Amino acid sequence: MSLTYDPDTGLAPLEFAVTKNLAAKSPAERAELLAKPAFGTTFTDHMVHICWSLEHGWHRPSVLPYGKLSLDPAAAVLHYGQEIFEGIKAYRHADGSIHTFRPDQNGRRLQRSARRLALPELPVEHFIQSLREIIAVDGEWVPSGDDQSLYLRPFMFAREAFLGVRPAHKVAYYVIASPVGAYFKGGAKPVSIWLSEEYSRAGKGGTGAAKTGGNYAASLLPQAEAYEEGCDQVVFLDQDRNVEELGGMNVVFVYKDGTIVTPQSDSILEGITRDSLLQLAIDRGHKVVGRAISIDEWRQGVASGDIVEVFACGTAAVVAPIGELKGRDFIDEQPLGSLALSLREELTDIQYGRREDRHGWMLRLDA
Structure with a gap:
């Protein structure tokens, strides 16, 4: 060393x-x-x-x-x-x-x-x-x-x-x-998401942007509810019904014009995997926007075809395409595109040394 x-x-x-x-x-x-x-x-x-x-x-x-x-x-x-x-x-x-x-x-x-x-x-x-x-x-x-x-x-x-x-x-x-x-059984296959409308993972001015155990403890009951509903993960909303994140991953939306939108607020943990995927998307010419996105915009965007792909990302799972959003009185099938898995392949190729590390992200530990 x-x-x-x-x-x-x-x-x-x-x-x-x-x-x-x-x-x-x-x-x-x-x-x-x-x-x-x-x-x-x-x-x-x-x-x-x-x-x-x-x-x-x-x-x-x-x-x-x-x-x-x-x-x-x-x-x-x-x-x-x-x-x-x-x-x-x-x-x-x-x-x-x-x-x-x-x-x-x-x-x-x-x-x-x-x-x-x-x-x-x-x-x-x-x-x-x-x-x-x-x-x-x-x-x-x-x-x-x-x-x-x-x-x-x-x-x-x-x-x-x-x-x-x-x-x-x-x-x-x-x-x-x-x-x-692989974090999810079956690898990077589409996952189903339960919409938690009764519980919150964080609040304005709270600890949502910190990686602390209390945030995850707060997600366990709604995550158990998600399992009971046959879902893999739970997604949380803020007090204005804007999308925050999953129990342990960020959320990314792809629009039909190629724009990529990711929720942004001071109660969301800054995802290193998310930011890296977004940089790779920018390298490909995609416009990336960080802003509030409401649950209504999500559902209406999928219904109208404006949103063509939704995926989750984080260190453990890397990328997980979202195939279904389920709530108390609805089930929305999610469009499955190719961008999420393409970005995942590029990122993991960089991480495992199979592709050029253009941004200097990798560090050798055993030298």
């Missing part, structure tokens, strides 16, 4: 203490687990940990055996939900090298989330180094099959034992990793 002093930021790399897992999986055990990776159920042998305190700042960086955490029952995260996380993947290229996709953007988004949740901001350089550190010990866990990758989950939480309502003075940052295949 080549890490040097960065003159632009004044930051030197952290000195990680590494403790190897003596009970690490054997090559045969690892190969068996990598044969059919399921999303978020199997984890690698190690994890990264960095402490933060009001007194000492970021300190004690380490790589440890993957294992259970010990928390005081009064830890602030258990009572006030002061917690954030990220999702990013490591990809095995044909030559065996390991790369990740736009990690600087994930690092900056983690900082924005931290700011909103009154948590310390981890420098982007240290965020990227934490990804390199886990790959340095668990690089063999990056699978090489079609649509497979190593999903990296950086997360940060308040661990101070204190029941007062204020920002915690002690915080923990971790990175764990899980080999994964």
